[in-house]
Amino acid sequence: MLTGRFPSPLSSDRVRPDVAVVGAGPIGLAIAWRCAARGLRVVVHDPAPGSGASAVAAGMLSPVAEAYFGERQLTALLLASAARWPAFAAELTETTGVEIGYRTEGTLMVGLTGDDLAEARRLWAYQQGLGLPVTPLRPSELRDREPALAPRVRGGALAPTDHQVDPRLLVPALRTAARRAGVVLVPQPVRQLSDVDAGVTVVAAGCGAAALTGLPVRPVKGQILRLRASDGVAPGFRHVIRGYADGEHVYLVPRAGGEVVLGATVEERSDTTVTAGAVQRLLRAGVDLLPELAEYDLVEAVAGLRPGTPDNAPILGPLPDRPDVLAATGHHRHGIVLTPITADLIADLVLGGVPDPLLTPLRADRFRPAGAAVGGPELTMEGSPWS
Numbered sequence: 001m002l003t004g005r006f007p008s009p010l011s012s013d014r015v016r017p018d019v020a021v022v023g024a025g026p027i028g029l030a031i032a033w034r035c036a037a038r039g040l041r042v043v044v045h046d047p048a049p050g051s052g053a054s055a056v057a058a059g060m061l062s063p064v065a066e067a068y069f070g071e072r073q074l075t076a077l078l079l080a081s082a083a084r085w086p087a088f089a090a091e092l093t094e095t096t097g098v099e100i101g102y103r104t105e106g107t108l109m110v111g112l113t114g115d116d117l118a119e120a121r122r123l124w125a126y127q128q129g130l131g132l133p134v135t136p137l138r139p140s141e142l143r144d145r146e147p148a149l150a151p152r153v154r155g156g157a158l159a160p161t162d163h164q165v166d167p168r169l170l171v172p173a174l175r176t177a178a179r180r181a182g183v184v185l186v187p188q189p190v191r192q193l194s195d196v197d198a199g200v201t202v203v204a205a206g207c208g209a210a211a212l213t214g215l216p217v218r219p220v221k222g223q224i225l226r227l228r229a230s231d232g233v234a235p236g237f238r239h240v241i242r243g244y245a246d247g248e249h250v251y252l253v254p255r256a257g258g259e260v261v262l263g264a265t266v267e268e269r270s271d272t273t274v275t276a277g278a279v280q281r282l283l284r285a286g287v288d289l290l291p292e293l294a295e296y297d298l299v300e301a302v303a304g305l306r307p308g309t310p311d312n313a314p315i316l317g318p319l320p321d322r323p324d325v326l327a328a329t330g331h332h333r334h335g336i337v338l339t340p341i342t343a344d345l346i347a348d349l350v351l352g353g354v355p356d357p358l359l360t361p362l363r364a365d366r367f368r369p370a371g372a373a374v375g376g377p378e379l380t381m382e383g384s385p386w387s
């Protein structure tokens, strides 16, 4: 119970902020916006706002297509956040006047070969078993929806409620909304938590949270490409397409402005170099699914670092030994879809002091040190409801 530990919005202290947020990615900015809109004095520390994982992210809001085996509770959280996206997007656009590329055409999941389709169908059956909206389509139905798909594509399914947003529009919009609500940006890094003086500190620094808190957040590298039709016309497909192509898992996200985002690798590494092999694999799979891409310009090849956790779920709540420091990190592959619910839950916690029950399985102390080991304490999944 956190009631009483946090400052009142009516505090007479004019200098000390009520809330200091470390990190101006989508998570930190959305939390800052929500807190400031409810009357708190908020500062955000970041030397390079929006330069983390969100700078490269595809922006898929895919709780259904990303409902994976063994992650039922995470799926429930993703669904709950995705349900908040329409209102969140509308409010953000209304507040800032900025369109954020929120699109609702839905997601097509496809398999190129018989083997690919067999693998995909197993997952679709699992997703349908959870009661999620996944509609298998015959090849002819698939092509009616997306004529640009390669004739070789063997089959697919529609996830109509999986949408998309453009993170490169989202983050500046959140920055504008936060600024208009009174949030002050301090363009400096936070080297240690003791440098921050505020009623509550929220660590929303993505991969940077590990060094500040000791929490088990690790970088998971993702290489991703951006292509554009050389004549500047919009892509010849409207849905987000997630495909299995000769064993390679890729997604293709069409943007209204003509861009196609093609991603992404998942690598247990912390560098951001782009490798020829990864580019080759992504392009081969992408062109196999949508042959028209071969004619596109390759305009960008980048890598970003997802803030991963041992159980793939975010860490939201007070540090075990610092009730005045809240973690809001570890969003891994889902930080864009989880932005609305994270912001609401953390703002409610800061304002009300009482954690929402949704936060219980996300608490920071679910990873318990199992004993000293070389290089730091060994972490166990014991007790984690996500395992």
Ligand SMILES: Cc1cc2nc3c(=O)[nH]c(=O)nc-3n(C[C@H](O)[C@H](O)[C@H](O)COP(=O)(O)OP(=O)(O)OC[C@H]3O[C@@H](n4cnc5c(N)ncnc54)[C@H](O)[C@@H]3O)c2cc1C
Pocket: 022, 023, 024, 025, 026, 027, 028, 045, 046, 047, 048, 049, 050, 051, 052, 053, 054, 055, 056, 057, 058, 059, 060, 061, 188, 189, 190, 191, 204, 205, 206, 207, 208, 209, 212, 221, 222, 223, 224, 263, 264, 303, 304, 305, 306, 307, 328, 329, 330, 331, 332, 333, 334, 335, 336, 337, 338
């Ligand atoms: C290739 C790729 C594709 C992705 N696609 C999707 C997708 O389709 N859908 C989805 O939901 N998610 C996707 N993600 C994941 C998503 O980008 C992340 O989960 C999300 O960006 C996490 O947001 P964040 O604000 O916590 O961290 P980040 O976006 O990483 O931002 C962290 C911020 O903290 C700042 N910072 C770090 N350390 C400090 C410090 N010490 N002091 C001050 N500031 C600091 C950084 O400068 C940065 O601005 C993708 C990620 C990658 C890499």
